[in-house]
Amino acid sequence: MDIFLQQVVSGLASGSIYAALALALVMIYEATDVVNFAQGEMAMFATYICWSLLDAGMPYWGAFFATLAIAFVGGVLIERTIIRPVENAPILAIVIVTIGLLVIFNSVANWIYTGTQKPFPSPFPKEPIKFGEIVFGAHDLGQIGVTLVVLLCIFLFFRFTPLGLAMRAAAQNPVSSRLVGIRVGWMLALGWGLAALFGAVAGIMVAPNLFLDPNMMLGVQIYAFAAATLGGFTSPVGAVVGGLIVGVVENLVGTYVGFIGTELKFTVALALIIVVLVVKPSGLFGRSVVKRV
């Protein structure tokens, strides 16, 4: 039982990372119907920026928040300069642009920082935290906490601020949004900024476990895809719930199903994507999209 609980919490910890990245994917998908394949690499690059700031002697939380700000501005700039010129192109063309971005971020990170793995610090204590017999990693708990705080902030932002309302309106009905005076293009850019910010949180939180290298987020991104597919690409809540479920399932299957172990864990994510797409393509919380052709 103790092991089970520990594995669940550790699954929730990685799940919170998947949730953050899945939420980033869903936000952009909701607003533009585009799946941003570069989301993970943008997160990886933001994590390198954080590493540079720490390396230059900045205190941890200072570097953390500075990175979030840089990631936000970077996300906005990418939308304005790279996505905007192709925004009226077919979806497939835009998706390919995001794949191009993936390659660029990966190569530039390799070029600037070299491919060698770098240790990344955790702001949380090294000693595990004990509740009676059960032992939890302090970083795991901290990671869950940080992600939940970020999610809460974003929920409050979308639910209660005029800007959040305008962003939701612009994502849902761009034509009507223009007719009430909303600058839809800027709302999309802000969406990219926020998505980049979630990615940065995910990257910085996962780096202490994985070590920092240019391919760090490739695996995480697959799990985030699984999470978004499971929860439904059209549902932010679904992305978060999906992320947590994928994290826990991945961990429990790895622990209890003998032949899978740590090596085949990855396959679980892919199998999950296929099962969801076959059984319920809209995901747990998504709505099915009907298009007239």
Next chain:
Amino acid sequence: MSSLLEVEGLEAYYGRVKALHGVNFSIQEGGITTILGANGAGKTTTLRAISRMVRTAGSIRFGGSSIDALATEDVVRLGVAHAPEGRGTFTHLTVEENLRIGCWGRKSNAGVEADFKRVYGYFPVLRERSAQTAATLSGGEQQMLAVARALMLNPRLLLLDEPSLGLAPLIVKEIFRILRAANKDSGVSILLVEQNAALALDLADHVFLLETGRVVMEGPSEVLRKDDSIRKSYLGY
């Protein structure tokens, strides 16, 4: 009275298809103007041209200055509210959020609460349903919401595209009564596009008749109502 909107030689294009062939008209500040015409005459296109939603040639002046080069968002910010064809409801948002989003283009937030009171006074059913998602409203209620959302801009000019379409006669009557009240209360000018000519002639003080992309007749509504050809073609008696 001065002209609030002056349209001169307006042409509009969908791709390479020309939908308006040099439309000229102007509307007075504080008045209610209607554009009558058959299907495909260019009524909706005229409204879309004013809101800068289609490619145009010619000149459109609002409040004395040209709006030809502006984006839709900027025309709205000048005080032109457009309740579009199909009502443009934000179906996932609540009724109240739909109205709040209508305030986005306002010059100042002073008076927002008073305007909420005013439009809820016009449409009590929207107050009852303020926390419901707009998708759950009936067609008539969604049309009321579209008018209410447009009024939340506190506009100088209200563009209305077929507010009677697909609605029960009693509801249409109610909406038209409120349009008259809104025009009286706040002095908002109204440009109404309507297929229901009898209703439109009752409400409006000035009428333009549009046929295949051109204005073919215009005048005060009491004069045009008595015109034989209008009576036969549009009023049907």
